[in-house]
Amino acid sequence: MTNKNNDDACSGISRRHFVKATSALAAVPFVGVKFVNAVNTTRSAANAEALPERIIPTCSTFDCGGKCDIRAHVQQGVVTRITTQPDADLDPEMPIMRACVRGRGYRKFVYHPDRLKYPMKRVGKRGEGKFERISWDEATTLIADNLKRTAQQYGPASRYVHVGTAVSGGAFSGDTMVRRLLNLTGGYLQSYHSVSMGNTAAATPYTYGTPASGNTLDTLSDTPLVILWGHNPTETIFGHTNHYFQQMKQNGTRFIVVDPRYSDTASSLADQWIPLRPSTDNALMDAMMFVIVSENLHDKDFIEKYTLGFDESSMPEGIPANESLVAYLMGTKDGVKKTPEWAEVITHVPAQTIRQLARDYATTKPAALIQGWGPQRHNCGERTARGSTLLATITGNVGKKGGWAGGYGGIGNRKFTTGPEMPDNPIKEKISVMNWVQAADDASKVTPEDGLTDAQELKSNIRMLFSLAGNYLANQNPDIHQAIKVLEDESKIEFIVASDLYLTPSAKYADLLLPETSFMERWNIGETWGTANYLILSEKLIEPEFERRSDYDWLREVAAKLGIEKEFSLGRDEKQWIAQIWENTRKAMPDEHLPTFDELQVTRRHLFKGKPHIAFADNISDPQNNPFPTPSGKIEIFSQRLYQMDHPEIPALSHYVPAHEGPEDKLAEKYPLQLITWKGKNRANSTQYANPWLQEVQTQKLWINPLDAQKRSIAQGDSVRIHNDRGVSQVTAEVTQRIMPGVVAMQAGAWWQPDANGVDHGGCANVLSSARITALAKGNSHQTMLVEVAKA
Known part of the structure; x- marks a missing residue:
């Protein structure tokens, strides 16, 4: 298999002609219209057969966990169609990697006529979406000049790189490399927190001492009961979760789906659907625990051996009476028993259903309660995430094959590749990704109480912002109207660089708009999220049309204008960076016997057929030598650390508290x-x-x-x-x-x-x-x- 794109001009169809032909048949992006294959309508079948075709296994590098195996059919530098993994290529020891509907539709995304074609500079007001075409030399000069100006005038902490998830599924990306460039020129204001599952990741360590609480899904093959709590893998296509769940369904596993919405997951898997009011999850969990404890269904031996805070006899020293889980459930302190009838009023789940759910979960051995990332995206999400860990603990489902510890780690996801080398950032302070609007509007509003870390105050407002492959600024950002008021005020953020494939709502707020390449037009390595552990080469399949350039390509030019091109690029082009990342990964994982990069270009992917992983199995099998990494060395049902924070929204037992804008507000x-x-x-x-x-x-x-x-x-x-x-x-x-x-x-x-x-x-x-x-x-x-x- 050759890796050279064939651009023979005598093929009868060029890439540009293909784009023009497709453009004539396409609709604007807000209207769904069926496309006709322009290639098949503009030449005879005989001529088509005469053209050489390469069928190249590849994957996207979007923020999607599947990294499905797509087969790009490339003729004369044009992707003419996409197929997926054939039956002959299936590995019985691995999940099926066939492309989903998104994967099968990539060609229409890459060859859409509305894709950005040239670098452009804003000419209207911010947000109007009015731009004029400029040269790449002018564009990179503007970036270099503004980088120097803002660093000199306000300090390097005035520079910020926003969330860009459309490239985060690969080992190499523009948003990573712009951070490298900024680190080499004084640094930038860093951010933390994952919008996807950051609340769960923060809450889980208060039970187990670590957020890493997920099993690999192959440990659930014989589990008789799975409760999917706000988890919807059939639609989200969350890694290869659905592959395992469908196998389990066929083998007789009973599925209960707890969700306000009858999702496609409920439709395809659920033996029972339990709808509940959003943000009332903890009330349902509390009532389930009340039933389990009052009916003597809890795992006493497990609780006694591994936990702290279940009842008054297992509380930390110095804590007043009636702060234990049992005391809370029985209403010893507040006079309210957390019965199913109490929870029914709050959740709208019938008391009879709550009792049945609690009994089923407690008496089925083992059972897995798997919570999705949706419930933790509420302002009570930290309590909900930790509530699932308490249920798993009192039923003895932690560290057991077929069980599930709850909390973070939904599918045992793991990062394999090393990524590019990254110089240290001289700027140590960090803000939550939720603080960026305030940091741009008035930096004094961002305090440690609001999310600032490693500093007491910010030195400057955000004055220069990069949004590369991201649509968060004015689309995914919570409360868009609040954000755009700041974006429209040019006295706040003075220069915004956006790089994307399309004029997204966020891109309309750019001062400089750059036409990025798609994954088909650059080199990368794709990584799956879950049990289907593999790495797959995402090869450059076609040359970019018009004046599209990869982020790394124009960043090298900016680096040259700043006088640091050698330090930034290390003399590597895009493919050489990928080769180096692969080689570094090989050295970091000697036991996995990764192929060389040359071999990878032939094999296309590397599979990790690792051993099944059960979170906390070692802690449970040998607690003396493997205590939990909590202050007590045990599973902390009651968290003394949370108790000392004395915050009503994060109680030490993670019980129900009415949410802001919840049904009781x-x-x-x-x-x-x-x-x-x-x-x-x-x-x-x-x-x-x-x-x-x-x-x-x-x-x-x-x-x-x-x-x-x-x-x-x-x-x-x-x-x-x-x-x-x-x-x-x-x-x-x-x-x-x-x-x-x-x-x-x-x-x-x-x-x-x-x-x-x-x-x-x-x-x-x-x-x-x-x-x-x-x-x-x-x-x-x-x-x-x-x-x-x-x-x-």
Whole structure:
């Protein structure tokens, strides 16, 4: 197999002609239209057969855990179609790696006529989306000049790199390399926290001492009961989770899905669906624990040997009476027993169902309660995440084959590749990703209480910002209207660089807009997230059209203008960086016997058929030599560290506390419906929103229960306005029993499309979501939002 792209001009079809032909048939990105294969309609079958074709296994490097095996059919430098892993290539010891609907639609995304083509400079007001074409030399000069100016005028801590997830699935990316460049020129303001699962990662160590609580899914093959709590792998395509779950289903595993929405996961797996009101998860967990303890179904031996804080006899010294789990459940201190009847009022889950769920979980040995990342994206998410660890602990399902410890680590994800070498950042202070708006507006507003670490104050506002392969600024950011007020004020952030494939809502706020390459137009290594452990080469398949350049390519030019090109590039082009990362990974993993990079270009991927992993198995099998990394060395049902924080939103037992904008909030009188979002099968966050094929897969609608629709005289297909004090979004109503009463839902990641009055017509829930940060992780809580819905 050769790695050279064949650009023979006598082929009869050039890349540019292919793009033009496809463009003539394409629609704007907001309308779903079927495409016709331009190649097959512009030449005869005989001529097509005469052209050489390479079928190249590859993968995307988007923020998607599957890294599915896609086969790109390349003729004369054009990807003519995409297929996927054939039956003959299946490995019985590995999950099936076939492409999902997103993977099969990549060609329409790469060859879309609306892709950015040239570097451009803003000419209108920020946010208007008005730009003029400039040269690359002018673009890189602007970046270099502004890097020097802001560092000299405000200090290097005035420079910030925003979240960019569209390239985070690979070992090499522009957002990583711009950080390398900044570190070589004085540093930049760093951020922490994962928008995806940062609240869980912060809360889990208060039970186990570490966030690493996930098993590999091959340890669940004989598990008789799995509870999927807000976990929706069928639609999110979360690694290869669904592959294992479908096998388990066929083998007789019983699945219970706890979710306000009857998701596709519930449809395909669930023997029972239990809907509950969003943000009331801990009330359901508390009542389950009440049943388990009061009916003597808890694992006494396990609790006595491995835990702290279950009852009064196992509490740390110096803690007042009635702070244990049993005392809380039985109402010894507050006079309220946490019975199923108590929880039914809060959760709207019938008491009888709560008892059945608790008994099933406690008496089925082993059982796995696996929580998704959606429930922890509420402002009570840290409590919810830790609540699952308490349930797993009192039933003895921690460290056991077929069990699950709860908390963070959903699918045993692991990072394999070393990534590029990174110089130290001289700037040590960090902000949460939730603090960037305040840091740009008024840096004095960001304090240690709000999320600042390693400093008491910020030295400067954010003055220069990079957004590379990210649509967070004005689309995924909670409370978009709050963010755009700061973005539109040019006295705040003085220079914004955006690099992307499309003019996204966030890209409209750039001062300099750069046309990035797709994964088909650059080199990388893709990594899966989960038990399907493998690395796969993402080869440069085609040459970029027009004046598109990879981020690394133009960053080298910026580095040259700053006089540090040699230090920045180390003399490597993009492919040489990938080769070096691979070689460093080989050295770091000698036991895995990785092939050489030359061999990888032939084999295309490397599989890790490692041993099954059970979190905390060593701690349970030999606690004397492997104590838990907590202060007590035990599983801490009661966390003395949280107790000493004395914060009402993060209690030491992680029990139910009514959430801000939850169903018990007084605001519910004005906005009685809880809005939640879900990750759909047709895009990764907002990536591929512009793909017309994938818009046909799932249209943007508001799910509303018939009871709520009837109260508001809303019928199927009506245009409705979803609104609260933060914003308004107008979409079509989907009246369905698949969402419980009192709750409405929209798919996450739709592009924000405001009209002249600021009303969104794209179905972007982030005009309605809150920028409130969580108490412990200083993280996002954008799933907690109260709204009202009216017929438009």
